[in-house]
Amino acid sequence: MKALRRAADAFAEGGSGAKLMPASIIHEVMTGKNIAVGPIILLGAPGAGKGTQAKLIAQNYAIPHISTGDILRQNVSRRTELGQKAKAVIEQGGLVSDDLVNAMVADRLSQADCKRGFILDGFPRTVAQAEWLDKELTSLGNESPLVVISVEVGYNQLLQRLTGRRSCPVDGKIYNIHFQPPKQQGVCDLCGTQLIQRLDDTEKVISERLKNYERDTLPLVDYYRRQGRLCRVNGELPVEQVMQEIFRTIDGGAAAAGNE
Ligand code: AP5
8 A cells, every 4th residue: 555655646746657557546545535436427518628628537537538529520530431421410510410429329338448437528418318328327237426517608708719729630639729729839739740620610610519509408407407416617717727626526426416
């Protein structure tokens, strides 16, 4: 235990061996808490910061980040059958059909790394998807309470975030030319790759995505509020502060759920 503690301290300070120890183990050693975390759902409008925060949660708790948008985009770039069906819908800012997305999520949740928890980013997005997920989690024998975090950001801020977003096509790191610029313009800090702008981040498509969000996804806030699972987080704060609020919510688990 002492050796583990020393290794954890070294890890926390960025010492040697740091890359070998998952953040969850560090966290367990430092806090004495077992942090098998219930399924986490990140709700929020396009640009609210779901992807940014999901990556930080995944790192801290060593659980997989499942982004339906990322999986769909990977299918589009690999030109799979699913990708060919989804491409035009994504580029116009619409929603891919529930059947296709549910099947994709079912496949991902059946993988072994989801056993001690996972984060869903961009799913569910319709009430039908949420109802399907409830049944799927039951049939998978999941007993951990769902933690649903609604990341809330106003319209003008969303527009600035989406039009300013750039991302690395290699490691997925997300930047923003206004709020989180890379050290060198247009280049990923981590791997030096040229950053790209998503095809659906044009003003016309953004406006379609925001309309669809209000019509199809916003009702989920009420759906999970009625289940007593909804935790609201102010997504307009700086990334670090939003992250701290989300970590506190997750560490509070079910007890913190329904914070309104
Ligand atoms: P998806 O990839 O899920 O896109 P989205 O929901 O529109 O969300 P975004 O990825 O645009 O935003 P985000 O909230 O992740 O924000 P981010 O962290 O990047 O889906 C894309 C498409 O796939 C959909 O339109 C649909 O067609 C299809 N699809 C996906 N899932 C589906 C489903 N379940 N059903 C049907 N179709 C589906 O941050 C945005 C910017 O803000 C970045 O530049 C970032 O650096 C910056 N930022 C983040 N946090 C902060 C902060 N606190 N302060 C300042 N800047 C910040």
